[in-house]
Amino acid sequence: MDPVTRPPTAPSTPKPQQAGQGEVRATIAADAEPRLVTEGITVHYGKTVGVRDVGLTFRDKTVTALIGPSGCGKTTFLRSLNRMHDLTRGVKVSGRALLDGTDVYANGVDPVTIRRRIGMVFQKPTPFPTMSIYDNVVAGLKLVGIRDRALLDDVAERSLRQAALWDEVKDRLKAPASGISGGQQQRLSIARALAVEAEVLLMDEPTSSLDPQSTMRIEELIQQLKDTVTIIIVTHNMQQAARVSDYTAFFYEGDLVEVSDTNTMFTNPKEQRTNDYITGRFG
Amino acid sequence: MAVTAPAAPGAPRRIAAVTPENLRRRYRRDRVMIGLLVVATVVVLVPLLIIVGYVVSNGISAVLTADFYTQDLGSPARALQGRPTGLGHTILGTLVVDGLALLIAVPIGVGAGIMLSEYPDHPLNPVLRILNDTLNGMPAILKGLLAFSLIVKPMGTFSGFSGAVALAFVMLPILARATEGVLRIIPWSIREAGLALGLPRWRVVLNAVLPAARVGVVTGILIAFARAAGEAAPLLFTAFGNNFFSSTPLRYLLGPVDTLPARLYGLAISPYKEWHAMGWGAGVILLALVIVTYVGTRILTRQRHTTDL
Numbered sequence: 001m002d003p004v005t006r007p008p009t010a011p012s013t014p015k016p017q018q019a020g021q022g023e024v025r026a027t028i029a030a031d032a033e034p035r036l037v038t039e040g041i042t043v044h045y046g047k048t049v050g051v052r053d054v055g056l057t058f059r060d061k062t063v064t065a066l067i068g069p070s071g072c073g074k075t076t077f078l079r080s081l082n083r084m085h086d087l088t089r090g091v092k093v094s095g096r097a098l099l100d101g102t103d104v105y106a107n108g109v110d111p112v113t114i115r116r117r118i119g120m121v122f123q124k125p126t127p128f129p130t131m132s133i134y135d136n137v138v139a140g141l142k143l144v145g146i147r148d149r150a151l152l153d154d155v156a157e158r159s160l161r162q163a164a165l166w167d168e169v170k171d172r173l174k175a176p177a178s179g180i181s182g183g184q185q186q187r188l189s190i191a192r193a194l195a196v197e198a199e200v201l202l203m204d205e206p207t208s209s210l211d212p213q214s215t216m217r218i219e220e221l222i223q224q225l226k227d228t229v230t231i232i233i234v235t236h237n238m239q240q241a242a243r244v245s246d247y248t249a250f251f252y253e254g255d256l257v258e259v260s261d262t263n264t265m266f267t268n269p270k271e272q273r274t275n276d277y278i279t280g281r282f283g
Numbered sequence: 284m285a286v287t288a289p290a291a292p293g294a295p296r297r298i299a300a301v302t303p304e305n306l307r308r309r310y311r312r313d314r315v316m317i318g319l320l321v322v323a324t325v326v327v328l329v330p331l332l333i334i335v336g337y338v339v340s341n342g343i344s345a346v347l348t349a350d351f352y353t354q355d356l357g358s359p360a361r362a363l364q365g366r367p368t369g370l371g372h373t374i375l376g377t378l379v380v381d382g383l384a385l386l387i388a389v390p391i392g393v394g395a396g397i398m399l400s401e402y403p404d405h406p407l408n409p410v411l412r413i414l415n416d417t418l419n420g421m422p423a424i425l426k427g428l429l430a431f432s433l434i435v436k437p438m439g440t441f442s443g444f445s446g447a448v449a450l451a452f453v454m455l456p457i458l459a460r461a462t463e464g465v466l467r468i469i470p471w472s473i474r475e476a477g478l479a480l481g482l483p484r485w486r487v488v489l490n491a492v493l494p495a496a497r498v499g500v501v502t503g504i505l506i507a508f509a510r511a512a513g514e515a516a517p518l519l520f521t522a523f524g525n526n527f528f529s530s531t532p533l534r535y536l537l538g539p540v541d542t543l544p545a546r547l548y549g550l551a552i553s554p555y556k557e558w559h560a561m562g563w564g565a566g567v568i569l570l571a572l573v574i575v576t577y578v579g580t581r582i583l584t585r586q587r588h589t590t591d592l
Contacts (some may be wrong), residue, residue, distance in 0.1 A: 070453055084475065087474075087475075087478065115480065115481040118474075119480070120479035122475065126472045126475070126476035128477070128495070129495050130497065132492075135447060138478060139490075140481060143490050144486070189476070192480060193479070193480065196480055233321050
């Protein structure tokens, strides 16, 4: 039988690190190249541990959902992947996150370059409020000195098409980004990340502030984007995880409890805690 | 014992306190509160109107003559003999000194505010904060003294430039604090959004955070300007004063110049009632300068990006 889980351990006991990681990695179907691999990622908030020793493999052009109850560390883990914790005082990340084999935390690796390759979409849409729709999309290029008008126009159109927003805004690209709906703003945030040619897209509950219609559009979009980028999505909504993801990882109290392909995860979880969570017994 | 029938568990229960009498009481209290707010507003506005009214009514006759703007002051004899006299040189000097002070203080003050708000972990941050707070609490006349020893002494002459530096010292801490304050209320998510795009920190601050705080920063500049424009003390031994138009434009920077607050004081303590009238006129111009700047910046920074839908 294919081992799909880490050996069952209580959250408080230290894990046999090597074995644990090896098992988890072996679980993911070998149908795509690994893109982003974490090894023993641990995040401390002062003396509190937010995430404990997480080893996960994210394969190229797949969608992985991170699920778990509030405070389980899934967002904390997500933010460790593109070094967003660097700016928060008192947060310490240890372990490795290998993007195409290079540790993003290695000495001499510039977080700015990492974040261009690993884009992020946040829970609340975050258009730059003073910029137009157009300027928002190309912000990541324009603000690093790219002035070539034709290129910027090109990228803007391509990114907005990719984010399924082009038809809705093509006639008002110069209009303020704050004037479009929340769902459109969220797709604009996605377009903005795609414009810098992010290869990995981190999504932190991207639909939790949106209405069902907009949520559906974002979910469709995730399916389309899978052709070109690797997506890691944190969600509170288990139906959403089941709908959009290829793999699902369940976090509980800072531990990665179980990871497997989404189908197995929701039909035949190996861990009691996973089963309790997805059947709604807690969380 | 129960007066009302016990409600079934989970059934909606009327809360007995919400009676018509209760509602009337709350409306009454609402009206009293609004009344108090109106009183507070009036208390704030009345002194302002009295000051403006008093200054304008005393100074209006002086500022309605063309001579007031085109002539310089000269000696008291001119006013006493009814010859043309005015404060043209004072208005010009004020514009030069205040304008230059802004040019010096805005980049440094706003920069310091950015440092205080956006780089809290920088080792120089606490030092900057202490310096800024000290500068803020320092009496204005000492800032004049500082500019005197830094610039007037080495140059060997009173000058508009030294006056501008003294006023810049007045503006700096106000600018830094105001900028820090408005940057702090810009949501953290905007910074994260910028950083997540792979933009360097300073780019995010300059192109995403600062524009979002634009109106607040401009208001801070305005407050700093209005505050400095009314200061006489820092100018006493820097810009010093002058009864005449300077011979060349450069002399406004490099020689002693007149400024409205300092001149107002000089005219007010003079023994000539003709000069007292001109002093009131200086007050009117000073008020107008602040009000025009205020209204002007309000119009320029009007939010364009929120109205369009």
